Amino acid sequence: MTDRAPQPVERRLPTEESRQLVELVRDIVSKEIAPRTAEEEEAGVFPREVFSLLSESGLLGLPYGSAHGGGDQPYEVYLQVLEELAAARLTVGLGVSVHSLACHALAGYGTDDQRAAHLPDMLSGGLLGAYCLSEPASGSDAASLRTKAVRDGDDWVITGTKAWITHGGVADFYTVLARTGVEGARGITAFLVPGDAEGLNAAIPEKKMGMKGSPTAQLHFDGVRVGDDRRIGEEGQGFAIALSALDSGRLGIAACAVGVAQAALDEAVRYATDRRQFGRPIADFQGLRFMLADMATQIEAGRALYLEAARLRDAGQPFSRQAAMAKLFCTDAAMRVTTDAVQVLGGYGYTLDFPAERLMREAKVLQIVEGTNQIQRMVIARHLAGPETR
Template sequence: MPDHAPQPVDRQLPTDEARDLLSLVRDIVHREIAPKAAEEEEAGRFPREIFTLLSDAGLLGLVYDSEFGGGDQPYEVYLQVLEELAAARLTVGLGVSVHTLSCHALAGYGTKEQQAEHLPPMLGGGLLGAYCLSEPASGSDAASLRTKAVRDGDHGDHWVIDGTKAWITHGGVADFYTVLARTGGEGARGVTAFLVPGDAEGLSAAAPEKKMGMKGSPTAQVHFDGVRVPDSRRIGEEGQGFAIALSALDSGRLGIAACAIGVAQAALDEALAYATERRQFGRPIADFQGLRFMLADMATQIEAGRALYLSAARLRDAGRPFAKQAAMAKLLCTDAAMKVTTDAVQILGGYGYTADFPVERLMREAKVLQIVEGTNQIQRMVIARHLAGPETR
């Protein structure tokens, strides 16, 4: 494998604090994440100690209020942190994105009392979260979820949750689960959000799915068999859960976009290093125009994706609508990651198809980013609705 250190991305950051933050992230990546990424992914090992380290460093609550242990950072900065982490190991970058998503409901819709009790350990106390929306029979059609929560107790002061959630990142290893469950009638208006502790009686996880990529990140079904939670762990009003979920997904899509550009950047770095070192016909293969044009296209797609996700992030930071742009960023960035990683494998030729070089792993990982948090077909539907209004029936 070529021994090289890719040049850091020249980032536009709004403050000196943000620049120091990115330096800290790059140091952690260089010392703790990148050296073991390939070996641990091949072994399917989940790096819990890395998430503990990131929590201790204040990197698991960057976008939330410092009053509760967060970092008070704008999305513009947070997403670039995610990109750096994902470039080193997608299991870590996507894991931080999922954790941030799992904190969104409580941070945005919880009472001050709930936030004061639960957010500090979630944001900086070493806890790790999971987000439970999808089910075996409801993925893109999330409003049709069947997991139920029923009031219980003499005064209705508890809820009993029954059902199964599917495709849950950190399923079985999370310390808390943000759970969307049906408390009313059919459709979106009958859904409520709950904060469920990971050690709740009746909560269990199936064996992790055997996946094409991201083998170090556990993805599993999570079963709720008579799980009792107090009403004080209900987030928001009854029936507000689906709106809470959608607001979280808009932000989560930006996290996926940033992770995708991280994966693509890592693939470009590997391809460029190989192309400048590999010699054929007496010169580096980077001298050949066909390959040079491939590298140029890869770099252009990455820059375009980065610019789009940052533009959407700045809208969010300014308090302006950003749902359309988030869907566009998720679509463009993940499609770009798939194309760039595929081209990186092609540039490395036979070597690219082996596990001796990281580009084959990056290509496998890029695929899942076109699927999670709304498939790219769903993103196109979202964008079209913003442009032309709802579909007529």
């Protein structure tokens, strides 16, 4: 079955430019993304040409400054673009979020020379990025990572394995966190590694229950050599850089989750109003009507939560707690909404002929990536009650 473009969501956008931007995204979605989503996801096709088109259209660097090829858009607008993309195909929406995450370290902590040398191609030059923090033995406990970077003259030599890397093996650059000093968070440094670096190899992509078009793979660093000019920030500053990036990245996941949930609700409403049983549309039955109402309410609440966090970020105010709340609520809501959408469609919801089952499978990963929802609860609780006592 060919997926349909998402139903337009009424959006409150701050400028005429941002309204035109969303219209451009909707045009790309309807012509280039939605018609191929079902077929390509089932076949596991990575839509590299879509990311190239998004780059050409100025959509891969939206929240970054125009001086280096970005879109100068507030996070409030960027996240709504992510929602539109994720509603059509999560592989694309999440891919843009990951790319933005990979650019965060250089944009926020790089030198002027580093930004001038690399950001234009990263933001609008057709390159695609990936973010390398997790490892086989350090996921939630990211500060215990084992990948090492050892100084050798004017170079660094990186050795180790990264895991669960979105765009692993297809990215043009990787933002890599590696240990350069003492154990724990204070001994980690960030590096910008070219995708074609000698000694960098990707494993066979993971076989996943959803997002089959998005390659997720381990990366093996076998003595990968990069110059000191590719070190981002100070030695030992990497973990702080990583946490800063994750606060923003969690908002991207929240927006993607709302997009997936909105797509599921749209499909459920279409089916419920078309499907007739006992001589009338099943949307007439109160039990089902209440399900649809609850689904819509969760989506609106999630959207309001991520947008409020984005506005705090845009205003330069602390937003870490709100980002964790948005990621937690929106992804849990997406799981509930997509599960209910399958139920509304009944037996058809369990088949590949309708997108509900795919959306349900895709929603699950959003509760895991960028910090599991259990980690989000820990983050929120620390803001409320302080660190845990030992």
